[in-house]
Amino acid sequence: MSSRAEAARQNRLRVPHRGGGNRQQNEELETIDYKMVTFSLGGKDYAVDILKVKEIAKFAGFTFVPNTPPYVAGVFNLRGEIISIIDLRIKFGLPVEQRPDREAECGLILRLNDMMIGVIVDSVDRVVGINSARIQPPHPIFGDINIKYISGAVEKNDRLYIILDVERILGRESEQTEAPRSERTEGRVGALAEAMAGSGPAPAGAKKVQPGAAGAAEIESGQDQYELDLSFIKEALPSYAQFYPSAINDHWLRARYDQWRRERAAANREAQFASPDEAHEFLKPFYSQDTGRFWCPELIELFRAVLPERLRNTVTVWNPGAGKGYESYSLACVLKKSYPDSTLKIWASDNDLLSISTAPNLVFRKEDLPDFYHDFIVAGTNRHSFAGMIKDSIFFEYHDITHPNAVPEMDIIVARDVLSYLRAEQQASVLQEFYDKLLEHGLLILGDNETGLDEARWQRVDGARITAFRKR
Amino acid sequence: MRVEYINPFVEAAYGILKEVTRGEVKRGELYLKSTSMPVLGVAAIIGLAGDVEGRVLLDMTKDTAVKVASAMLDGMEVEPITQLNEMGKASITELANMITGQAVTKLHNLGFKFDLTPPAIFTGDNMEIADTGVEALIVPMELEQGKIEINVAIRERN
Amino acid sequence: MRTKQDFPSINERSVSGVKEDGSPYRVLVVDDSMFVTKQISQILTSEGFEIVATAGNGLEGVERYKELYPNIDVVTMDITMPQMDGVTALEKIIDFDKEACVVMISALGKQDLVKKSLLIGAKNYIVKPLDRKKVLERILMSLQQ
Numbered sequence: 018m019s020s021r022a023e024a025a026r027q028n029r030l031r032v033p034h035r036g037g038g039n040r041q042q043n044e045e046l047e048t049i050d051y052k053m054v055t056f057s058l059g060g061k062d063y064a065v066d067i068l069k070v071k072e073i074a075k076f077a078g079f080t081f082v083p084n085t086p087p088y089v090a091g092v093f094n095l096r097g098e099i100i101s102i103i104d105l106r107i108k109f110g111l112p113v114e115q116r117p118d119r120e121a122e123c124g125l126i127l128r129l130n131d132m133m134i135g136v137i138v139d140s141v142d143r144v145v146g147i148n149s150a151r152i153q154p155p156h157p158i159f160g161d162i163n164i165k166y167i168s169g170a171v172e173k174n175d176r177l178y179i180i181l182d183v184e185r186i187l188g189r190e191s192e193q194t195e196a197p198r199s200e201r202t203e204g205r206v207g208a209l210a211e212a213m214a215g216s217g218p219a220p221a222g223a224k225k226v227q228p229g230a231a232g233a234a235e236i237e238s239g240q241d242q243y244e245l246d247l248s249f250i251k252e253a254l255p256s257y258a259q260f261y262p263s264a265i266n267d268h269w270l271r272a273r274y275d276q277w278r279r280e281r282a283a284a285n286r287e288a289q290f291a292s293p294d295e296a297h298e299f300l301k302p303f304y305s306q307d308t309g310r311f312w313c314p315e316l317i318e319l320f321r322a323v324l325p326e327r328l329r330n331t332v333t334v335w336n337p338g339a340g341k342g343y344e345s346y347s348l349a350c351v352l353k354k355s356y357p358d359s360t361l362k363i364w365a366s367d368n369d370l371l372s373i374s375t376a377p378n379l380v381f382r383k384e385d386l387p388d389f390y391h392d393f394i395v396a397g398t399n400r401h402s403f404a405g406m407i408k409d410s411i412f413f414e415y416h417d418i419t420h421p422n423a424v425p426e427m428d429i430i431v432a433r434d435v436l437s438y439l440r441a442e443q444q445a446s447v448l449q450e451f452y453d454k455l456l457e458h459g460l461l462i463l464g465d466n467e468t469g470l471d472e473a474r475w476q477r478v479d480g481a482r483i484t485a486f487r488k489r
Numbered sequence: 490m491r492v493e494y495i496n497p498f499v500e501a502a503y504g505i506l507k508e509v510t511r512g513e514v515k516r517g518e519l520y521l522k523s524t525s526m527p528v529l530g531v532a533a534i535i536g537l538a539g540d541v542e543g544r545v546l547l548d549m550t551k552d553t554a555v556k557v558a559s560a561m562l563d564g565m566e567v568e569p570i571t572q573l574n575e576m577g578k579a580s581i582t583e584l585a586n587m588i589t590g591q592a593v594t595k596l597h598n599l600g601f602k603f604d605l606t607p608p609a610i611f612t613g614d615n616m617e618i619a620d621t622g623v624e625a626l627i628v629p630m631e632l633e634q635g636k637i638e639i640n641v642a643i644r645e646r647n
Numbered sequence: 648m649r650t651k652q653d654f655p656s657i658n659e660r661s662v663s664g665v666k667e668d669g670s671p672y673r674v675l676v677v678d679d680s681m682f683v684t685k686q687i688s689q690i691l692t693s694e695g696f697e698i699v700a701t702a703g704n705g706l707e708g709v710e711r712y713k714e715l716y717p718n719i720d721v722v723t724m725d726i727t728m729p730q731m732d733g734v735t736a737l738e739k740i741i742d743f744d745k746e747a748c749v750v751m752i753s754a755l756g757k758q759d760l761v762k763k764s765l766l767i768g769a770k771n772y773i774v775k776p777l778d779r780k781k782v783l784e785r786i787l788m789s790l791q792q
Contacts, residue, residue, distance in 0.1 A: 368521065370495075370519055374492050374495070377492055413491065414490055414491050415495060415626065416521065417523070417624065420523035421623065423645070505776060565685060565689050566689060567685060579683075579685075583680045583682040586727070586775075587754045587776055589754070590727075590754020591754060591756075591775075593757070594755055594756040597757040597758065597759075606727070607679055607729045
């Protein structure tokens with residue numbers, strides 16, 4: 018529910034409370050203004066500014082160039098453009114793990130001014146977002162490499178990342194001592210590149226580029242760009258919109274990402290988010306039908322279609338993320354209609370105090386409500402409200418679902434768009450709690466786009482047009 | 490915690506604190522907490538029973554407790570207190586009793602049936618309250634004498 | 648907890664805690680809180696009442712009443728107390744002495760509790776927080792009934 022997101026946003030603005038355990042909170046409080054691609058070299062974590070990275074690539078079948086410094090591994094045909102490849106491990110004097118012959122090397126293609134250069138590393142890790150204020154100045158103890166190549170270091174998730182200075186590593190002007198040699202190298206590479214770009218034969222001494230290998234790399238690096246952008250988006254959604262990508266929403270996320278890429282490409286814009294507004298824009302199609310308002314007759318029918326024919330004499334329902342209560346009242350009316358002889362008890366909660374406080378006294382105009390509800394409302398002085406039999410069946414609670422949940426066993430749990438706004442580990446523990454609290458064959462309703470549950474434990478209700486599972 | 494329970498506690502705490510200290514009282518933003526929490530130094534606790542189970546805990550530093558107790562005892566023929574002696578503790582306990590009593594009375598008028606148990610007070614350095622499995626509403630109050638947190642945990646008997 | 652002017656000395660005002668024959672009204676204070684006992688005693692003695700005994704719970708309160716009877720004019724009775732609550736103690740005192748003048752003093756002002764106490768035989772019911780005027784008014788009213 019969007020109020021959960023709203024609450025998450027408000028929580029973030031709140032001053033951290035005293036006491037321990039706030040480290041994580043503090044980390045979340047900071048804004049991410051610096052993204053870096055991380056990788057490992059000789060068993061340590063390194064990173065470069067994402068703005069300097071054109072793409073992540075696998076280098077297979079690049080061409081060796083003679084008479085170059087040992088760290089120049091060769092040249093590579095990147096979609097018709099020839100770039101030189103530097104092995105950072107050799108450049109820094111780190112041990113090089115020998116790969117089995119012909120296996121592609123991991124690397125990054127860096128952008129330096131107008132030039133592109135490939136660098137080989139041990140393995141590329143992922144995109145990590147940090148606050149640039151947390152970057153510490155370079156210090157000799159940070160790495161196994163010359164301090165002049167380091168622009169700083171930053172700790173994140175208990176890992177220390179050495180941030181490399183791309184200009185210094187690849188730039189000519191800063192490499193005064195190596196200048197003559199470097200120039201010569203560049204010259205050679207340049208000449209070679211020209212030769213390769215043309216249709217003429219490769220100069221003597223160069224290995225033949227294996228046909229097909231470069232082509233494969235080309236596809237792979239295109240794929241990597243796709244994954245890199247996706248990982249960037251996944252990284253940005255929690256900080257920009259308090260939305261946490263996970264298996265539960267992955268199916269929607271990938272489909273939405275494809276659509277988003279196309280939309281952005283058509284508008285000639287990068288897929289990555291430039292602002293929180295764009296993250297919210299991205300999430301707009303995520304919200305379930307009738308979020309934050311009374312359920313329309315169509316949704317009521319979809320919900321009734323998944324309800325069991327009979328339930329116990331007392332029907333218990335858990336409705337976390339209840340916001341201002343629209344969903345809880347809708348549920349109460351539908352269930353009262355479906356099981357007129359049962360006693361109904363709904364535990365409705367939200368961690369947004371302002372929203373949930375208004376829920377018990379919700380008033381509305383009769384004409385704003387579909388006819389379905391008219392049996393369940395009473396006229397007040399100015400507005401209508403729900404009748405006692407509906408009101409009294411709902412307990413509205415100010416409650417954070419990640420805290421212990423003191424609810425009894427449930428026939429039905431309705432938690433639409435709630436899990437996706439919890440951190441991944443919290444999603445797992447809350448889902449476990451849903452499982453534990455549900456009676457055998459109990460019904461779990463998640464958000465329209467929250468479909469990825471463990472099939473060994475949850476059985477999707479056949480033919481349902483809402484996300485409905487039964488506990489196995 | 491049920492939404493209906495919140496305001497009676499906030500109003501009672503605000504009203505009683507204002508009356509007994511005869512000074513400015515500022516209400517902080519409410520929030521929820523479930524982890525064990527360090528106690529500032531003095532904790533007065535009152536149990537709740539009836540339709541629900543739970544407790545109300547007043548948490549403050551010793552310094553605040555001494556100042557608040559002094560304000561409550563001001564005008565009475567007792568030795569001014571400089572540390573949290575028996576009379577000081579009795580004052581803070583009574584403060585908890587008054588706040589909870591008034592809140593429960595308000596709730597009663599709304600149709601919720603609560604009972605109280607006699608209060609207890611704990612003092613000490615590096616104390617921690619660890620009632621696991623309980624989510625508490627924290628109502629922070631800023632007084633001229635310091636900060637008092639009213640920590641309310643109530644759950645329905647199912 | 649009142650301001651200084653709430654606690655004037657005996658000499659400054661006419662005293663109302665004294666019977667027509669010049670002897671003071673004799674009071675038993677039953678409360679588990681040292682603070683409240685002190686507070687009530689302070690208000691009453693300043694008006695000439697005499698605190699003849701205090702008790703820290705209901706059970707002790709009933710015992711004291713029986714010991715002191717008939718040399719006792721009014722009892723102030725807390726409700727939430729350990730061992731025996733004030734309503735039960737009220738019941739036992741009334742059982743022993745139908746004419747007993749008992750005034751309930753509690754932070755709890757629940758309607759049914761007030762009603763129950765008055766039905767059992769309490770003369771009045773004071774809801775905290777206490778102030779001098781309220782306490783004196785209600786206790787004198789009870790004594791005049």
